[in-house]
Amino acid sequence: MRTGNLLASLNNNDDNFIGGADLHLHTTASDGTLTPYQMVKFAKDAGLSAIAITDHDSTSGLEEAISAGNELEIEVIPGIELSTLDGEKEVHILGYFIDPSNIMLIDFLSKMIRARDNRTVEMVEKLNDLGVDISLDRVRDISGTPFIGRPHIARAMLEMGYIREPAEAFTPEYIGSGGRAYVERFKISPEGAIGLIHKAGGVAVLAHPGYLGDRSALGEKDIARYVGYGLDGVEVFYSKHTSKQVEYYKCAALKYGVIMTGGSDCHGWEDVRLGEVRLEKQYVETLKYYKFHRNKELRGQYEYFFN
Template structure:
């Protein structure tokens, strides 16, 4: 049987492997289709698609957009088969990059104020691209010996949500992300729904709201989703005629999300996505 993994990150956002290397790892493991879905970035897609062509593995152009629901809950919306070269998308993502850069500078200043003396230039160099996220700051904290691991950095003591050095940044609303992905000719999918602050099973009313906004699918097969959670969202996909997707949320070595092959999505589900695009 052929398999896919539709949720992978590279150095174009907060992963540790270059896009081409991610493609190679999954090709060597026997996957036939993958999607690079970097956070608020499509900078790795050209390299990934090129590597896929060389290695004989299909690379679906994707993205994972960060949004804020009701000014409280951060929600991620995945987009597949998007026009990643769109001028509108580029302008939107440029705004995100600027927002992340300013946020990173503020977080680093707050950390310095509480005695965590990390250098801004070193953090930006560690990131290795224009994309600067909290994970890069956390890695710098590990490197400088302030915390034992990335997880320790993501606590209220440091840069976790509501942490002493946490700073919010600009995020679009879920509806805006869904509409943008649709405008780009893509398929908007709710990412890892069992991982948000509402609890593992999001209220059906919220799912319906997203569907009314244009949501097309739900990421059901995900490492942290229990069988109970999967079954709940499978019922939601049946009720609202939504697509089923899945992926490992691979980020690479040293991130805690580095297992290639943790999720093996049957190609059947990708065929359903393609049929939705072509209908």
């Protein structure tokens, strides 16, 4: 689906923007538990006016989500969340208004899918060696998509009775970071992710800087460095950020002249944070305006934002 068609199909509900926006949601196109349609319906039922679908290293759910947005009359922004590695820290970069048909993006995501598959094979083999008898075929069945990750392994372990809840799989005993059956993921650098998002026509935003995978946080110096790489914004408002962190990252965004976004990072029914972050209209409009000015040659495709 070409960008022009994709963006032309978005709903611009400016006159009814009363429920706020959640710009960080995951579906079954990555590691969420709701299909793209179900997530859009979930957001509509929660009273949101706009959302962004930001699946991990995947754009496969965007067409379904935007179609659902048209049907249910809720604005859906096409996005992605890219996993990167900065030294020993896993840093996520969000991309908004990306073109899912961009060749460079497609090539990169294809490599990611192959790398994820190989990683899953290795982790299942390691678990088997530890006496955890789960099958790769069952893990693939649970996923039901080319996107296979640790959540699907955890569900297979739960089915077989090795754990009482999925969270138990994400420990040093099993597939937690650095765990006995853990295998590192293929990742690019933050600089590479920012560049890729820009080449795909998107706006690059640092995701949850106060809540990294290892529970550490990024500081102002990190943000300054990423801005030097071309970073466009910071996810200031995040469901797990403390009020102190929100103020800290808000000040950093203002200092370096980048935009502010926010979202819940909801992954589905089992995660009730949907709508916990509800951005006001001004933040969504700023994101759109910034996208518009980054791509002046595409002016005709974005004028509807300002009608």
